[in-house]
Amino acid sequence: MILARFLGPRVWILIAAILAAAILVPMANLWLPASHPLHVPSYIVPLWGKYVCYALLALALDLVWGYVGILSLGHGAFFALGGYAMGMYLMRQIGARGVYGNPDLPDFMVFLNWKELPWYWYGFGEFWFAALMVMLVPGLLAFVFGFFAFRSRVTGVYLSIITQAMTYALLLAFFRNDMGFGGNNGLTDFKDILGFSIQADATRAGLFAASCIALAIGVLLVGWLTRSKFGKLMIAVRDAESRTRFIGWRPEYVKLFAFTVSAVMAGIAGALYVPQVGIINPGEFSPVNSIEIVVWAAVGGRGTLIGPVIGALIVNYGKTVFTALAPEFWLFILGSLFVFVTLVLPRGIVGTIDHGWDTLRQRRRARDAEKGEADDAAAVANPAE
Amino acid sequence: MTEAKVIDKVAEEIRALSQPQGVGSAQANAQPSASAPGAGRQEARTSSPPSGMAEPAEPQPRETVVSPHPYATQLREKRLAAEANGRARRDTLLYLDGVTKSFDGFKAINNLSLVIEKGEMRAIIGPNGAGKTTMMDIITGKTRPDKGEVFFNGDVDLTRHDEAAIANMGIGRKFQKPTVFESHTIEDNIRLSLSGPRSVLEALVHRKDEPERARIEEILETIRLTAKRKTLAANLSHGQKQWLEIGMLLAQDPELLLVDEPVAGMTDAETEETARLLREIATTRSVVVVEHDMGFVRELGVKVTCLHEGSVLSEGTLDKVSADPKVIEVYLGR
Ligand SMILES: Nc1ncnc2c1ncn2[C@@H]1O[C@H](COP(=O)(O)OP(=O)(O)OP(=O)(O)O)[C@@H](O)[C@H]1O
Ligand SMILES: [Mg+2]
Numbered sequence A: 001m002i003l004a005r006f007l008g009p010r011v012w013i014l015i016a017a018i019l020a021a022a023i024l025v026p027m028a029n030l031w032l033p034a035s036h037p038l039h040v041p042s043y044i045v046p047l048w049g050k051y052v053c054y055a056l057l058a059l060a061l062d063l064v065w066g067y068v069g070i071l072s073l074g075h076g077a078f079f080a081l082g083g084y085a086m087g088m089y090l091m092r093q094i095g096a097r098g099v100y101g102n103p104d105l106p107d108f109m110v111f112l113n114w115k116e117l118p119w120y121w122y123g124f125g126e127f128w129f130a131a132l133m134v135m136l137v138p139g140l141l142a143f144v145f146g147f148f149a150f151r152s153r154v155t156g157v158y159l160s161i162i163t164q165a166m167t168y169a170l171l172l173a174f175f176r177n178d179m180g181f182g183g184n185n186g187l188t189d190f191k192d193i194l195g196f197s198i199q200a201d202a203t204r205a206g207l208f209a210a211s212c213i214a215l216a217i218g219v220l221l222v223g224w225l226t227r228s229k230f231g232k233l234m235i236a237v238r239d240a241e242s243r244t245r246f247i248g249w250r251p252e253y254v255k256l257f258a259f260t261v262s263a264v265m266a267g268i269a270g271a272l273y274v275p276q277v278g279i280i281n282p283g284e285f286s287p288v289n290s291i292e293i294v295v296w297a298a299v300g301g302r303g304t305l306i307g308p309v310i311g312a313l314i315v316n317y318g319k320t321v322f323t324a325l326a327p328e329f330w331l332f333i334l335g336s337l338f339v340f341v342t343l344v345l346p347r348g349i350v351g352t353i354d355h356g357w358d359t360l361r362q363r364r365r366a367r368d369a370e371k372g373e374a375d376d377a378a379a380v381a382n383p384a385e
Numbered sequence B: 001m002t003e004a005k006v007i008d009k010v011a012e013e014i015r016a017l018s019q020p021q022g023v024g025s026a027q028a029n030a031q032p033s034a035s036a037p038g039a040g041r042q043e044a045r046t047s048s049p050p051s052g053m054a055e056p057a058e059p060q061p062r063e064t065v066v067s068p069h070p071y072a073t074q075l076r077e078k079r080l081a082a083e084a085n086g087r088a089r090r091d092t093l094l095y096l097d098g099v100t101k102s103f104d105g106f107k108a109i110n111n112l113s114l115v116i117e118k119g120e121m122r123a124i125i126g127p128n129g130a131g132k133t134t135m136m137d138i139i140t141g142k143t144r145p146d147k148g149e150v151f152f153n154g155d156v157d158l159t160r161h162d163e164a165a166i167a168n169m170g171i172g173r174k175f176q177k178p179t180v181f182e183s184h185t186i187e188d189n190i191r192l193s194l195s196g197p198r199s200v201l202e203a204l205v206h207r208k209d210e211p212e213r214a215r216i217e218e219i220l221e222t223i224r225l226t227a228k229r230k231t232l233a234a235n236l237s238h239g240q241k242q243w244l245e246i247g248m249l250l251a252q253d254p255e256l257l258l259v260d261e262p263v264a265g266m267t268d269a270e271t272e273e274t275a276r277l278l279r280e281i282a283t284t285r286s287v288v289v290v291e292h293d294m295g296f297v298r299e300l301g302v303k304v305t306c307l308h309e310g311s312v313l314s315e316g317t318l319d320k321v322s323a324d325p326k327v328i329e330v331y332l333g334r
Helices: A003-005 A011-028 A044-068 A075-099 A107-111 A127-151 A157-173 A201-226 A230-239 A241-247 A250-276 A288-300 A307-324 A327-342 A348-371 A374-378 B005-015 B022-035 B037-047 B060-064 B070-089 B131-141 B163-169 B187-194 B202-203 B212-223 B236-250 B268-282 B294-300 B320-322 B325-332
Strands: B092-103 B106-115 B123-124 B149-153 B171-174 B256-260 B285-291 B305-307 B311-314
Touching: A003 A201, A011 A044, A011 A201, A011 B256, A011 B294, A044 A075, A044 A201, A044 A230, A044 A250, A044 A288, A044 A307, A075 A127, A075 A157, A075 A250, A075 A288, A107 A201, A127 A157, A127 A250, A230 A241, A230 A250, A230 B202, A241 A250, A241 B163, A250 B202, A288 A307, A288 A348, A307 A348, A307 B305, A327 B294, A374 B005, B070 B092, B070 B268, B092 B131, B092 B285, B106 B131, B106 B285, B106 B311, B123 B268, B123 B294, B131 B149, B131 B256, B131 B285, B131 B325, B163 B171, B187 B212, B187 B236, B212 B236, B212 B268, B236 B256, B236 B268, B268 B294, B268 B325, B294 B320, B305 B320, B311 B320, B311 B325, B320 B325
Parallel strands: B123 B285, B123 B305, B171 B256, B256 B285
Antiparallel strands: B092 B106, B092 B149, B305 B311
16 A cells, blocks of 8 residues: 555556566576477577666666756766676686686786786675675766766756766776776676576576566665655756755755766666676777667656666667667667657657646546536645656 | 944944053953954064064063054054944844956946845845846855855855855745746645755655644745645746745745745736735845835835945835936936
8 A cells, every 4th residue: 555655556567567577587488398389588588688787777867867857978887887897706707717727817817918916806706895896886986976077066968978978988998908807808708607607597597587676676766766855856956956056955965866876776787787798898888878878768758767667678679679680770760769759759658658648637637627526635636646 | 224324333333442441442452363363463473573482472461562563553453343343244134245246347246235134124126237136146155246245144154155055044035037846746845945954865764744744834825825735836827936936935944035026927916915925924034025016116115225237326215215316317217
């Protein structure tokens, strides 16, 4: 009862669907025979696992863009940093099984003639440490970046541009071999995670389930944040920043908190993504990636809880289909999609449905009121959700 | 108290303080040099020989000896004047003196001096571009003045604080263009404005409770929007948005309300109602209202200040101000 009131039935349906997928997809993959009509082929599991990570990333962006109005064009950077932290753990798990058989150094370091592990690789042999860094590194970067940007009251297009510059700078940095992150090739050839072979179907099923659970927790977290007074404050900052300032709030702190939480979510998404695709390289920092995230959220409906999740799933499924058919056209399709959504569906899919529904309900209420049937109680029944 | 009286009082205090007689005045002299070390040090440097080493050992007698050096005397007088100024300021709610602000060489505010007493309601009129809104920007910390003093409650220097800090000190501001949170209900607009902790953490764990509901109820009554409490602010009429914004100011529980053009775009009936609302508010708080609508200003029935080109042109009752030839010229000249 209280839970239903807390997020609305639709969000609970989404969460239930995600958790059902977390259980059913692995089962259908592992236990049903290949001949069974409901069998899920093994290549599907990491593919959709990847989409689920993207969905979590889109949700993270929605927290700052949809609810606080910060159009970050650098969220790919937080995703990639989380991915690199996980990649470093996976590299250390390879141990002596690399091409050069060096138990202490990853292959690329041996290749570069490095004699010992750089200090910033210490600790990544331990999963708990890597897991901590998955959250800490993107979170810290977002905090420091946000602290200066929001305190100097950089907003709008200027903020978008500097976030884009941030991810571009990281792209260039990670390309360099002497950074110690594998340069151009990034980190790859992973063997196992927590002792399980990364290629095994069961491991992939487990990673898929873990991604679904992370997404469900993400939806709950963002749902809770947006329903709290803090959530109202985020929307207040989005709609009238100066008004919030002049009633005594500090919008910079509101933004900073949301931005940091969002970056941590993006980092977790990246960490779950890397073992499923088997590689992380500087390409993940590419500015285009960050823009794609914005398209997912826009298509689904920014400022709604379930829109970005649905948007990320649909657009990425479309991407897989279209790149198989005509790879050279994908960017044009993506571009047209963004233009189409901006012009025709500015609220996105979910936002448009919501809006239509609200209008309908309001019209019905107005008609009821005309008939004189509406008592006060009906008028007071919450219209917002 | 009028400004002229304040100035008289200042002069009186300067006179009283700058006549050294007996123990009482010695103490009065000793006090400022302790509280203003910068000035004291400078004075010491000019009046004592460069050896300086023995100086801190016996500071006591130095206070009673009046330095013969003209520069030292000048400095002392300046300091005393500042002190006395502070005393006169102490009883005021808002004290602007010699405030200047220019944008690219254009002086939007030019040597503006204005005093608002505690509990006073003041109407500010003036032609477009007179600097009324800029004055509010300066008081609320949005704009830093180039020059001049801005004090709240006697001794809070507003030029040293930002918007949020000033709002939390008890200065509420309604913008010229009504600004409310359009995607929130009226109730939530008020809830976000209620005075109380302003930390992110508190907002995360905040729970609605009965006292909060009661406060919201009370404000909704005052601004006559009780029936619309669950309506989105975006669906309000222009006039209702103005009221909602005033309600948000009230929720902040401010000592001083700065209200910029509250009746712009309102019907006559709404204007009348707004005048009543503001008069009601003014019984418990100080209010500064900027307005072009003379009918409305007359209805408020309070002291009027006319601004022009960034400074005070005329001040007094509405009849006196509107009869002032300078004011007539400014208004007819356009
Ligand atoms: N940020 C700014 N940059 C440049 N010029 C400004 C700025 N703010 C105000 N001005 C100028 O300062 C002058 C005073 O503006 P202000 O808004 O204070 O006038 P006002 O008295 O409120 O007028 P109105 O009755 O039209 O609201 C105007 O000429 C305006 O163009
Ligand atoms: Mg103005």
